[in-house]
Amino acid sequence: MGIKKIAKKDIGNLLHQWGKDYTILVPSTEGDTALTVHGSRFTVHGLWDGSDVNLDWHRNTVKPPKSNFLPPMEEMFRFQKGKEGHSIELPQEERRQLIFGIRPCDARSLRLLDMIFTDVYQDPYYLPKRNSAVLVGLVCLRPYDSCFCTSLGISPGGSDDVDLLLTDIGDEFLIEEISDKGKRLMELTAGLEDATEDDITKASEAKEKAYGKVTRKIDTQHLKDKLLSSFEDETYWEKVAAKCIGCGICTFLCPTCYCFDITDEKVKKQGARFRCWDSCAFSLYTKMPMENPREEKWQRVRQKVCHKFEFYPMSFDVIACTGCGRCIRLCPVNWDICQTLEGIRDRGGDHQ
Amino acid sequence: MNSDGRMQQRLRHEAGALLEQDKVDRIIGFEPGSLKFTTTPLITKIKDDLDRLVINPFIVNNLAVFLPGLKGRIAIVSKGCDSRSIVSLIQDNKVSRDDLVIIGIPCPGMIDLRKVEKLTGKDRDEMDDIIREGDKVVIREGIRDEGYGITPDPYPLTLEVSDVLFDNCLACEFPTPQDYDILLGEPVASRQSAAGESVESQESRVESRGEGDSRAKRLQSEASSERSVSGLQTINYRLLTRQQRWGFWRKEFRRCIRCYACRNICPSCFCKRCFVEESEPQWLMPVPRWQENLMFQVIRNIHLAGRCTDCGECERSCPMNIPLRSLTMEMYNLVGELFNFKAGMDKDAPPLMTHYEQEEAEDLIR
DSSP: OOEEEEEGGGHHHHHHHHTTTSEEEEEEOOTTSOOOSSTTSEEEOSOOOSOSOOOOOOSOOSSOGGGGTSOSEEEEEEEEEETTEEEEEOOOOOOOEEEEEEOHHHHHHHHHHHHHHTSSSOOTTHHHHHHHOEEEEEOOSSOOTTOOGGGGTOOTTOOTTOSEEEEEOSSEEEEEEOSHHHHHHHHTOOSOEEOOHHHHHHHHHHHHHHHHHOOOOOOOTTHHHHHHHHTTOHHHHHHHHTTOOOOSHHHHTOTTOOOEEEEEEEETTEEEEEEEEOOTTSTTTTTTTSOOSOOSHHHHHHHHHHIIIIIHHHHHSSOSOOOOOHHHHSOTTOOOHHHHHHHHHHTOOSOO | OOHHHHHHHHHHHHHHHHHHTTSOSEEEEEEEOSSTTOEEEEEESOGGGGGGOOOSTTOOOOGGGGGGGOOSOEEEEEOHHHHHHHHHHHHTTSSOGGGEEEEEOOOOOOBOHHHHHHHHSSOGGGOSEEEEETTEEEEEOOOOOTTTTOOOOOSSEEEEHHHHBOHHHHTOSOOSOSSOSEEOSOOOOOOOOGGGOOHHHHHHHHHHHOOTTHHHHHHHHHHHTOBOTTSOBOOOGGGSOHHHHHHHHHHHHTSOOOOOHHHHTOTTOOOSSOGGGOOTTOOSOSSOOHHHHHHHHHHHHHHTTTTOOOOOHHHHHOTTOOOTHHHHHHHHHHHHHHHOOOTTSOTTSOOGGGOOOTTSOGGGOO
16 A cells, blocks of 8 residues: 655646546535535535635535435436437536545545445446546644544545545645555556655544544444334424424534435426435425325425434444534534434333 | 623423423423534423523524424423514414523524634634633634644634624624513623625725726625635625626535425425425426425525524525525515514514505506
8 A cells, every 4th residue: 555645735736647447526615605604514516626625624524425426416317208209318427526625524425325226226326427427635733613423434544435545734735545446546647746754643643532533422222223213202302302493404514424316407398317315304305106104294304314313324324423523513403303302212111 | 701691501301390380281402412612403391301401602403493393381492583483483373472482592602613613723612711811702722633743832722703603693683582471681782783784885995996898897896805714605686797796606515416405494485395395386496406496496586585683594504615605685685675583583474575555666566
């Protein structure tokens, strides 16, 4: 496994080089409309030209990386009605994506999404994009106070789900090859230096320190069973859901939520079919094909929690949460999933 | 004890008495949030919970949003803007005044963490303390991340309150609740500062300076410099060309993900079924293209004519930082200019858009 490094000032060149083969996605603020306070709240779509390098991206983006594989809206095909019936035009194949600076938690979320998109059928929209993408991870040195990745087996310095891993070591980034895909990319990359022992030590110290900065914890032991036994406890769920306003922030911006809705748009004889993000938090969810089986708000809140911590573990033997904390930090009423889970745990029950 | 502390003590006492004497079934207030400098709505029937009630400069939510969904008699903690929303809900027959005990807070304005973050260069969770002391806000030193290029700043840092309050708080005309049963402190006077300058005075200011050909240019640069320190750009339509407005909103609404937080957090958006979700007829595609996203806001805004109280919750809630208040303020001002009407001031008045008076300007109806 080769370990290289690159000066921060040369990152622009590096991305430019990679941009010849990939669509480069980097964390950045969007234009000067200024969204934000954090230098890293948005992932810019499209080909990056190497300019506008924002090196202050130690914090995670608002939009999770699923938006690059399961976009908020996606054209599935176009259709046209002619004399001989309908003709269909499939979308053009997109360029391979390179996601630069993806956090270990977010990289894990894609692994979790893979399970659902390869489970009963192979999703023809998600998988080609996902399989051709390269993930260049970045060690998360400034986790938020809402982050709890370490409780879910993820480390802010973790390399399990990325192809290359970068660590900020001051004026330079250390670059580690993780996967075969990453290795191949490195072989084609010019302008990298070999890392010294000193650099490697610095990086591992930084990772260790980052791990310690994730102070929020949840206890996942027996959680699945406790959720199962609490499922019918209407009083608890009603209390928990009381302040939820039922918007889509926590599901849309959750890196592992994947619900979508399909809509046709037709003008005269032609149109297109789209799939767009949908949310179990909405009262009209699944209303079109049937009824929403979860009429009350507390049932919808329960669904969101149980899907991640009970149903996903039942189907795939893994919790569908990465502890990225977006749902907590972006919630307009500070609804906190960790508190809800704590309440479930404290209920005791038969599954000690 | 500062005034927040005194109000908080009295609030817990009053709320406890209300529950104990069975005057209400429920209390809606604020309790400390799970993250630094946040609070979260507390909706409870249990007296022991009331020890968690807080009043501080971060009680941002407009709690009126919960009223239409709750049954029974309710005591609700209410700032100036919230009380107007409550009155507006009463006007719309969504809530009955008889079921409410309004616990009013004369509001000194809420601290916009985005502004504090921008001014200090630190994120919320990296600050130790944000304390309001009169017209100043003192920020205590944050955790420093040695070796990653964050230069130590002079701490503690003292900021002017006017630099860190929410824009809508700076522009607030009625910080003291319009209607209340209990008022927890002394009434606060209107707080209209430079940020809350009315459109008319901005226009006349520009007017008096503008001359000849350079006027348009000046208007444009002036308009583009209307940027609040929070980073959100508040635009003044009357200073922009139509083309500039399209450009501005195209850019902003491309980020919209249609999470509908702006709608769900809004007390005035009380429809059981929103037009945007109607499929027969389908008014708008659910596809989050910028045109549809903008259209959604425009229609929502029209529905809010005479209901919006400028509480600022839509803009604060937006995870994508879209400056929604630029739209709502335009409607708010228009309603004032055309109808001489301010939302949520008189619970006995009919809702603005549901009645017509003969003396109303005829050119409004065609």
